[in-house]
Structures are given as structure tokens and as C-alpha cells.
Amino acid sequence: MKYVLATLVTVLTFFFAGSCQSQTKKQPQTQNQKKTDAQQLDAKDLRLTWEVVEEKYQGKNQTLSALTIKNNGKKALPAQGWTLYFHGSPSFKPKAGEGAPVKTEHISGDYLKMVPTANFKGLAAGASQSIEFVSAGLVINPFRAPQDFYLVWDQDKTKGYPIALEVQRPNHTKIDWLTPQDIYSQNQVIKDIPAEKLTKIFPTPAEYQETGQIFTLTQTVPVVADKAFQREADLLASHLGTIFGQKPAVKATGTGKAIKLQQRAGMGPEAYELTVTPQEVVISATTPAGAFYGTQSLKTLLPPSALAKRQNSVHVPGVQVKDNPRFGHRAYMMDVARNFQEKKQVLKVLDLMALYKINVFHFHFSDDEGWRLEIPGLPELTQVGGRRGHTLDENEFLAPAYGSGPEVDKLSGSGFYTRADFVEILKYARDRHIKVIPEIETPGHARAAVKAMDARYARLLKEGKKTEAEQYLLRDPQDKSVYRSVQNFNDNVMNVALPSTYNFLEKVTDELLSMYKEAGAPIETIHFGGDEVPAGVWERSPAVQELIASNSKVNNIDDLWYYYFGKVIDMLKQRNLYLSGWEEVGLTKVRKNGRLSYVANPDFVKDNVHVDIWNNRGENIDLPYRMANAGYKVVLTNVSHFYMDLAYQKSYDELGHNWGGYLDVDKPFSFIPFDYMKSMRVNENNDPISPSVFANKEQLKPEARANIVGLQAPLWSEMVKTPERLEYMLLPKLLGLAERAWAPDPAWATDPESAQSKAAYAQAWSEFTNVLGKRELPRLSHYAGGFKYRIPTVGTKVENGKVVANIQLPGFTVRYTTDGSEPTSKSKVYSGPISEKGTVKLKVFDAAGRGSRVTTVQNK
Template sequence: MFRYFIVALVCTLAFSSEGCGQTTSTQSDKAKTTPNQSAAAPLQLTWEVVEEKHQGKNQTLSALTIQNTGKEALPAQGWTLYFHGSPSFKPKAGEAAPVKTELINGDYLKMMPTANSKALAAGASQRIEFVGAGQVVNQFRAPQGFYLVWDKDKSKGYPVSLNIIKPNHTAIDWETPQSIFTKNQEIKDIPAEKLTKIFPTPAQYKETGQAFTLTQAVPVVADKAFQKEADLLAVQLGNVLGTKPAVKTAGTGKAIKLQQKTGMGPEAYELTVTPQEVVISATTAAGAFYGAQSLLTLLPPSALAKKQTSVPVPGVQVKDAPRFGHRAYMMDVARNFQTKEQVLKVLDLLALYKINVFHFHFSDDEGWRLEIPGLPELTQVGARRGHTQDELDFMNPAYGSGPEVDKLSGSGFYTRADFIEILKYARDRHIKVIPEIETPGHARAAVKAMDSRYARLMKEGKKVEAEQYLLRDPQDKSVYRSVQNFNDNVMNVALPSTYNFLEKVTDELLGMYKEAGAPIQTIHFGGDEVPNGVWEKSPAVQALMASNPAVKTVDDVWYYYFGKVNAMLKARSLYLSGWEEVGLTKVRTNGKLSYVANPDFVKENVHVDVWNNLGQNIDLAYRMANAGYKVVLTNVTHYYMDLSYQKNYDELGHNWGGYLDVDKPFYFIPFDYMKSMRVNENNDPVSPSAFAGKEQLKPEARANIIGLQAPLWSEIVKTPERLEYMLLPKLMGLAERAWAPDPSWATNPGSAESKTAYTQAWSEFTNVLGKRELPRLSYYAGGFNYRIPTAGAKVENGKVLANVQLPGLTIRYTTNGAEPTVKSKPYAGPIAEKGTVKLAVFDAAGRSGRTVTVENK
């Protein structure tokens, strides 16, 4: 899941640009009294890196400058700055510093004046140095989300603006224009007419040269079994033609036909385009739907730019079926929220590229986003964030969401009606929605919501009702910190009330699926990252151990819990899904702890999403598949969409699992993925010794690899635009690898023949993206904010050479120091002009990627 190393310097992307409020009355340093509480002193904060790898260690020395921009003095005492960052962020001067920092919970900290603090006069500034663990690889690593609270009114917070100064990067090996140029050199520019015109790549594809002309007069004629698919196709064609074509059950003449044909696979289809007709044949409605999506990608992208009177459809003969039946995208809306409209837009994207599973991560430590009838606190408290002293009405801010409650993206939830609409939308597009109830860890939002419910009902004298859904043991004295630094985010699984809660939520979910007419076979119950120390001092757990012979240690509580959850789901004709930990058991040998596949759950049809292929866990997915588990490959190294595209300060994203550009999802080899692990988390070549003694996937266990999944965790995703940027075009590699046949280059990727085949395949893929699919996505479903690549550039023989990762996009440049615009010169060959050359890549819609600069001396 979202894992180990990010807590070193966790923070947020966006920061407030608002001021702190109005001026306050004058205060002297000696008086140490607090200003009028109705307003806050205006402040301006500036943060900058002073020294990377400070003292030769993996830590950063930085400075925070506090400037009083008001007309009155900021008093020495009586205030607190709240912010988000790493608990390691401490003043360098220690006890002699004018401020101290303390962790509240998670990424949420506070900074308070010490006895060494002095009043800050109007217009004056104070610079304070801090040391924090890790390196500042991009702006996301900076402390952010600052706001001010006065001691005499601790209920109100005032946002403080923050300016971040870009560091010089003297000690970090950054991606450069030259290194990008070298990577791009293997990419060939392939003429558009020679590209496969259906994406993902079909199993069998042949062009005939005999096109079909699509107009408003062409009806969609469908067998009764495919009427829903025909109607949806007609709606999509209507978006191109301006008028929805007629949908019929019979007819003669030119038409698009959806015909049922027996004997084909569950998602297979055939597509034939001749000058007279377009015929989609399939056995199932899903197959007919995917044939229709292939027809849509056959249309030239330019057809979506404006309404068309006629559109040429290339003549093709296609026979197609997916490689994997489980092709998944996981959307985290718990850490930061996305609207229902954005969810529907993402479903349109998934449908177009034949991704058929939507893993809906709606609950986590920082938010619970789905209305559950009968448990209003889940969304009244768990779905809202803001400055609070007790979290009874809403939760603490997280990831810089700020002090004001009900502000996107910290706050927000889906009503029951919203979720039913989402389910219907997905159902019509043959997308299964797998809901995830994060348990027993990563459950802080649910725990706090039920605490609020408990407090409310106890106040009303309803003790039995108050305890009905309580998720923690009030007498528990256990001490722990999760990997994200929470000390109160784990459900107590010895309490009967915890199972009351899970059954209530499960049954309400099933009611929503039933009302939506949407299929559901499983619920994901999380299961990852429960920290050491949890439950050890819980009287409820001690009582369970005393009464249940099968629960001898705290470790056994884990198996007790998931055994009960599994039984609950089986009683409802569902199977259990979870992160890999659900299927692992602890083994201690000579005092050393290790994890092995738990044989008890194999026979229970438990499905696991395995993300961890780092360090000693490189082969974990194969070990679990070999043991008999149904495994979804969710490898962090190749499919975590929230990882930064490149090792560059201006490229926002995580890096604890490495860097993830467009190529990694594409060159992933599902049945031999260790051969896909070319670089480590630092972008250095992986040593072959890393794979020594690791378990390979057994031939008979291949059937246990049921699919691939790309998650997008949302700690840094605060807007729809950022979501789309992190998702696209990386998701296209997942779509290709999950659907398209096993490529020839994957059989023996180290051979010269395979390397040549890979270079050709990679070139075809990048050309398809640059010349067909990204231009399409500029308009499809309202248009997507996909990432435009950074130009590669180098100086050779006194001239600047440039190239691009995705042929079809245009490089533009300037030589006068100005930022390139859509009107700047297009790159057509080596640039002879001397001086500072700035280059950027532009798409056909006029958007550009990051600018790079080279000096041609």
C-alpha cells in the first residue's frame, strides 16, 4: 500500500495563499500578553533548503523565515503554528531555539514559542534553522499547510501563506535534459498510418485499406442481448456527430451491427470494418462492449475536436480477448477527496481502455467518504477535516487541508444516492466496483467517528447503544505508532462491537449494490500496516486470549480477526480480498521475524493485492501465488501511480518506491517481473545479487496471477487536475500489459533479439500515445490533464539537439531567456543559436510540459 519511507518528510502539494487576518493591538516583549482574539497577526513564511545531506547524513538542513507583515508586533508567547510535515523536523538549536515542534498525529505537527522566544516587531523577520530526516527531492517534501492559533481562542485557526524557495540541488543526482535525451534516443518516429489503430493492442489485427464512412444516418443495429451496449455506443458516437444515431433491433443497409455469437470467451469480441458495415460479434455483453470501445479508438482523434458530419473508420479485421480477467485501477479518495463527477469521468477513462475493476478506497486514517445509513458520524465526523481540539465534530487537518472545515479536498463524501449512481455508471461500462473498508489498521477516521457517536449517546444516557459500534477499548493502554505516525488508528478486534460495525457497513453496502443492480463478489478489508505494539495492553484482548484457546498470543489475534471477517463474508456469498498481509503469517526463527503464506486462508479463496516487491520481499507475490493464493500484481516499482515521474525537483510525487515514468508499466513482465526490475528506488541499476535465492513463479501457479492493478494514493492529489496528471499517461502501460497478448520480447528480455523487439514495441507504444491516444484524451470525456513529457536536450558540436518521449508532440524553444509558448519556434533540427536555450513540449491543444534549459556556449 502506501508504505515505508514516505514518513521521513511527509507533507502536501498545495499551500494556502491566504493571509493571516487583520492587525492586532501592540504588545511588548515583557508583557507577554496575547492580542485581541478576533484577528490574527499577518505573517509570511519562507522555507528553503540550506544544506542537503547535512553532516554527511541522510538529512536536510533547512530554514524557516517568519516575517511579520502586519503593523503590530507578534508577541513572544501566546500562539501556536500548526503545520504538516515529518516528526523529524526539529530546530537545529535544540533547547536553545526560540521554538519547538511536537507531533500531534500522522503528518500533523505544531510549533510553539519557547522561553527563548522574543516578540517580532512589525516588518521584522526571524530565521530559524531545522533539521529533518531524508532529502528534499521535490516540493512535496517541504513542511506545509501552516496556520496560526492564538492561545486565548484555540478554536479558530488562521491560514498563513508560505513561500518555498527552490533548492540548488548540489548534493542530489537529478534527472537532467541530457539523461532524458539519452533515454529518448532509442525511440523511433513511426508514421501514423503504420500504427495499430486500436488500443490496447488487439490479439489479432489486420488493416484492409477499405474504410467505412460514419455519419448521423448510420444506425446501430443490435441483437436484443446487446441493446444496452448499443445505446451507450450510440451516445458516444453522438458526441462526435452531434446527433445520437438511431438504435434498432433490425435493419438493412449501412449500419454498425452488434451480433451475438456463441462460443467466444467471456470478454472476447470480433470487429470487422468494411465499406458497407461495421460488425461487432461477441458471446457476452462485456465482449460486445469491448468491441465498441475498440471501434471508438479506431476513430481519428481529430474527430473529437469538433462535431463531425462524417468520420472515416479504417477497415480492419480484429479478433481479440484480454490476457488477464482482472484489470484494475485503485482510486484513493480517503486521504484527499474527489467529487462524484470526477469519479464518473475516471470510469469513462477506464472503460475506453478496457480496465474492468475499480478498486474504491473510500476509507483510511484521514477520511471516511461514504454515507452509511444509521451511522451518520462516519461522514459528519470522518469525512470532514478542520482545526479542532477534540475531533468530536470533525477530524484534524491532514496533508495541508487547512483549519477551515468543509473545504475540498480535505472534506467531502458520497451520499448513498451518489454511490448508487457510481455503481450504475460502472455497471453499464462493465466495470466491477470493489469497495475497500480499511481494517483493522488505517482506520482512524472510522475509530474517531464511532468515538463521537459513543460520546453523544453516553451523554444521552444510552450506554448500550453507545457501545454497539465502538471500535476501541477505552481501557487499552497499548503504545504504538503506525508507519504514517498515528497512535490511535487501529480497531480493537477483540470487541464484539467491532464486528457489529463491520456487519452493519457490509450489509448497507450490499443494499446499495442491490439497488443499483450492480454485481459484487468481494469486499476488500485492507489488512496492511498494523503496527507493532498494538493490542498488547488491551484488557479486551487479554480477555479474548483467556477465553479462546486458539488465541495464545497477540499475533494470533490477527488470524482470529480475519477468520471472523472471512466467515461473515462467506455467509453473504462473498469472498475476502485484502492487501498481502491478510494472507501472511508471522514466523519467528531464532528470534528473527519473517512472514510466510498462511496455509489456513488458501482454501478459503482469499484474494490478495501484493504491492511489496522491495528488499527482502522482491518475490513475495510469487511466493503467495505458489502457495495457492489468487494474486493481483500491484507492484509498487511499476504500478504505483503516485510515484514521481522523474527524479526532478519540479516533478511532484512520492519516491520511496522509486520513480515511475511511462515506460515502467509498459515493460513489466507479469510472470517474470524480476527481469522488469532494471533500477532500484534511487534510479540506480539493480544488482543481479538482489534476486539471488528468490522464488520464481512456478508454471502451475501462473493461473493464480489473476491480474494487474495500478493504485493512485492521494496524499499529494488535491485536485482533479493533479489526479489526471499522475494517472496519465502512466495508466496506459497498465492497460496495455493487462489486455494485450504476452509480447515476444518478454520471453528472454536479456537477449539481443528481444532487446531489438522491445525497442520496436516501445517505439510503437510511444507513437500510439503521442499521435493517437493523448490527442484523443484532450477531448474525450471533457478532456484530461495528462502529463506532457519533458524534452530531452544536449549540446553536441556547438549545437543543441532535442528529442521527445512521445513522437507526435511538438518541441518549441526560445533563445532569449523567455519561457517557450505555443507561438515559439518549433524544433526541426539542431539549434545553432548560442546562449540560453529553453525548450518545452507542447500538445496539439497548446498545453506544455516542464521547461528545460541548456547553455550553448
């Protein structure tokens, strides 16, 4: 979601593939079938190898690659009677065209199939065959390669068999990947700052002063809290219990040495003061939220090593702190629709957010590829929409996506949260002062819901319950519209002319509100998506034509947009909620001189619509400011600085998207919210941006600053299949968002091009990287069970006949070998230029012993 594919695809005819048919049943095997099975090749004996043959093939933005099929079995792969299903770009086609031994067909999304043609003559035991393919785009990293192949025999089309695939590393040089020398140059500005000179609370407080006097904390020191702050005190005591092995006492009153949480009137809604003396630790706040953030600051004030093993006592630095956030909306968006994360991982992420004062959890639980939340009364949403596997008709579960494989109920393609799970998540977030904004993706990006309601329709229609079957139907069965979304679906949009669509939305909304009520959790808004509805949708729907004929305010297809969101806004108002959505919910189409553009829609401004704006690319570089100037409440979700799913670097070994550029930890840190164009220094290809790009772009008006309500970092999960991958993509990048959303506006942001500001930025960047490397990442190695954050690779080059190296995060350790072996946590520590000749391998290690990728340099 929120991205544009590298190439346009041919629009195919809309189809509805047998939604009202029952899934094909596997018939009992006949004797002939059993005999055939005995003679059939075992799919496990097939091996696939994919490799790049030529980048920029024929001088175009495309790749020539080769797929080799090797038969390691004792039986032949027949010339016909099988299909290979896989995931990749729909542009993946055999080079030989009609003369190729196979042909590929796009099914939906990233899901394709490959079948033999009359030119395929079979593959004998021990034989192999290589087939060349051409596909759009360049293979920046392995994510662009085809993946997760599985075999289906024609004699039983209901069963898929996974096949091993090896993706070979390209050995060409047509892509200008980031080199170790480039990394070395980037790191040269970073200074190693002594730990005692670092600010010891993170994110950076508004006012911070160290006194030089310490407080000695032990498990016998109680937490004494006013009545309003008992929950916050209990959470703090639980954390201290993980340090000492025993939870300190929580009291309402007491004297003597203690941690005190005191309520004091007149402070901001999230403000706090923290004072540490040798006698006591005092946290003062007006609200429970303020008291909670005071306890989180105390947790980061503690030495990171305190969590590494059980402690008898911990020294707390003496400080005087006055603090409050810069923005009230500090958000992380978690996509569990594309690939699922279990409840325990969601709770762990909430712990991470709370520690760094990120107070909004944007919960993206529905999309084309999955619906992950149980809705009572609509079981198909999770039974069908929450499961993926090989299927002929998607009546029982969805087809695979993003390489989730043929087997149903296997993570990460399948999974959902029960109602009880979600109530638990809400309570957990509530206790940590995190607002949960649920997102119901509509009207586009809704394939999982559409298919689930199709299955419900088919079930009830079979039972003779036509009226009930149609109650929540999300598509017009007579719709012959032709469209294709940017993610290559042609059946993923709700029909907004159907009353049943609004029945569905009201049902889901009311069930959500019931869960929030049970959890005692606040809810002010629901996010209804609104992005990337493709051209051509609804144009040939009889239900739409009937609406246009009967409603004077709907004169054409474009008007359906305002009709739909007007009804959603009214529905939310009746429930004392406001609408949140992606930027499209607040845009209107304008055609001038035959050219289509989008401008802020004045009609919804008065309705307190909040928009998460990701698109600050191309002609829309200034879109967030245009919408804020028009009166919309804007959450800056800029792809250029906050998309956590973008690869850290332009390196083959860095898995991640690159359509929006590359996103290392410096991008979020360097973001200037009220003048972000000055933060945009490189384009999507990492090339310097010309100042002419910003000419005549609309700047944020001073009076519109109040309309920038906050910042958000989303992590789309197309390639995030495990908790470890999630944590790798998220950390340490998310800490840059935490700093910018909470800390005061830095001095270097006022005039970033001046020599004085550049020097101030270099100092601030050094301080930030030192805080991460020496305090926060070592803490996160153990916090909440430990996080598998990314460890940066070594920057290195050969200089004067010696290998020199540096790192992005001071506090981490570089180790190396000169015998060709991979460095381990026991290898030599780099402490200066390496004079040994030959192959030098270097690796960065954290305090817990985890390492980065290896960097190899030849010292000749």
C-alpha cells in the same frame, strides 16, 4: 498507505484525547478580549519562507533547512500566546534544540505544531527571523517540505488562520537529479513511426489486420443491436453523438449501412470480433461485456481528431480484429480517503477506465484521514470521519491532514458520497462492465472510523443510552497499548477482541450490499485492507487479555490476526462473498533464530482469499510469486511498476513520492507479469540493480500462473488534491497498465536479455510511445471533457556547439526561444539542431496547445 517512511520514529505513549468530551465552545468575547483583538496582529500579515540550507547534513540522510518568519504588519507578533500548526515529517525539529526560539510537537500523522519558547522575544513590525531545522530524508521535491501553516491564538484556540508559505527552490547539487541530458539519452531509442503504420486500436488486440478499405461514418448511420446488446449500443450511440452533434438511431433490426452488434455463441466472456468494411461495421460477441469491448475498440479506431470539433463524417479504417484479454482482472485503485474527489470526477475516471478496458474499480473510500461513504444509521462516519478542519478534540470532525487547512468543509480534506451518489456510481460502472470492489480499511488504517464511532459513543452515552453507545465501538477504552503506525498514528487500529467491532463490520457490509442490490450491480468480494498494523497494538488491552484467556485458539497477540480474518471470512461466506485484502491477510509470522519473517499462511488458501500484493522490495522481492505458489489468488500491484503516486522522474519539479522509486510511463509498459524480476532494472534511487539481488529468490511455478489473476495500478492521494493533479499522476502511466493487462504476452518478454528481444522491445516501445503521442493522448485531450495528462519535458544537450532535442512521445511538438522568454504555442518549432548561442528554452506542446515544463540549456 503501502509505504515505509524514510526514518523510524520514537514510539510515544498511546493516548485517547478527550473523545468523550464535548468540543470546546467559543465563549462570548469580553470587552478586554475585544480590546486585545483590536491590538492583535492580522495573520495575513505574516509571511513564511522555507528553504534548504544543506542536503545530507552532517553526512547523514537528513536535511538542514531554514524557516523565515517575516512580519509585514503594523503590529508585533508577541513573544507568546500563539501556535503554528503545519504538516510535515515528525522528525522536523529545531537545530538549536533547547536553545531554539520555537519547539515542534508531533500531534498525529503528518500534523505538527510549533510554539514559541522562552527564547523567542517577539517579532516587531517589519522584522523577520530565520530558524534552522533538521529533518530526516532529502528534499527530492517540494512535497518533502513543511506545508500549509496556520496560526492559532491562545485566546481563541478554536480558530485557525492560514499563513502564506513560499518554498524556495534549492540551489545545491548534492542530489543527483535527472538532467535534460539523461532524458535525451533515454529518448534516443524511440523512433518516429508514421501514423499510418501504427496499430489503430488500443490496447493492442490479440489479432489485428488492416484491409485498406474504409467505412464512412455519419450521424445517419444507425446502430443495430441484438436484444442482449441494447445497452452497449446506446452507450456507443451516445459517444457518436458527441462527434456529430446528434445521437444516431439505435435499432433492434435493420438493413443497409450500419454498425451492427451481433450475439454469437462460443466466444470468451470478454472476447469480441470487429470487422470494418465499406458497407458495415460488425461487432460480434457472446456476452454484453464482449460487445462493449468491441465498441471501445471501435472508439479508439476512430481518428483522434474526430473529437476536437463537430464532424459531418468520419473515415473508419477497414480492419479485421479478433480479441480477448490476457487477464480477467484489470484494476485501478482510487484513494479518495486521504484527499477527496467529487462524484463527477469519479464518473470521469470510470469513462477513462472503460475506454481502455480496465474492468475493476478498487474504491478506497476509508482510511486514517477520511471515511467517504454515507452508511445509513451511522451518521458520524461521514459527519465526523468525512470532514477535516482545526479542532481541539475531533468530536465534530477530524484534524487536518496533508495540508487540508483549518477550515472545515473545504475540499479536498472534507467530502463524502451520499448513498444515492454511490448507487449512481455503481450503476455507471455496471453499464460499462466495471466491477466496483469497495475497501473497508481494517483493522489498521482505520482512524477515521475509530474516531467517528468514538463520537457516536459520546453522543449516545450523554443521552443515557449506554448499550446502544457501545454497539459499534471500535476501541477498548481501557487499552493502554503503545504503538505507532508507519504513518505516525497511535490511535488508528480497531480492537479485534470487541464484539462491537464485528457489529460495525456487519452493519457496513450489509448497507453496502443494499446499495449494490439497488444499483443492480454485481459484487463478489469486499476488500478489508489488512495492511500495516503496527507492532505493540492490542498488547495492553483488557478486552484482548480476556479473549486470550477464554478462547483456546487465541494464545497470544499474533493469533489475533488469524482470529480476526477468520471471523471476517466467515461473515463474508454467509453473504456469498470472498475476502480480498492486501498481502498481509494471507501472511503468517514465523520467528526463527530470533528473526521475524512472514510466509504464506496455509489456513486461508482454501477460502479463495484474493491478495493485492504491492511489496516486491528488499527481502520481499519474490513475495507475489511465493504467495501464488502457495495457492493464493494474486493481483500484481507491484510498487516497482504500478504505483501511480510515485513521481515520474527524479526531478525537483516532479511532485510525487519517491520511497518506492520513480515511475514514468515505461515502467508499467515494460512489466513482465510471469517473470517480473527481469523487469526490475533500477532500484528506488534509479541506480542499476545488481543481479545478485535476485539470487535464490522464488520464481513463479508454471502451475501457479493461473493464480496470477490480474494487475492493478493504485493512486494514493496524499498529494492529490485536485482533479487536475489526479489526471497528471494517472496519465499516461495508466495506459501502460492497460496494455500489459489486456494485450497478449509480447515476444520480447520471453527472453528479455537476448539481443533479439532487446531489439524487439525497442521497436515495441517506439510503437507504444507513437500510439500515445499520435493517437491516444490527443484523443484524451477531448474525451469525457478532456484530461490534463502529463506532457513530458524535452530531452536536450549541447552537441558540436549546437542544441539538440528529442521527446518521449512522437507527435508532440517542441518549441523554443533564444531571448530568455518562456516558449508559447506560437514559438519556433524545433526541427533540427539550434545554433544560436546563449540561453535556449524549450517546451513540449500537445495538439491542444498545452505545454510541458520549460527546459533551459546554455549554449556557450
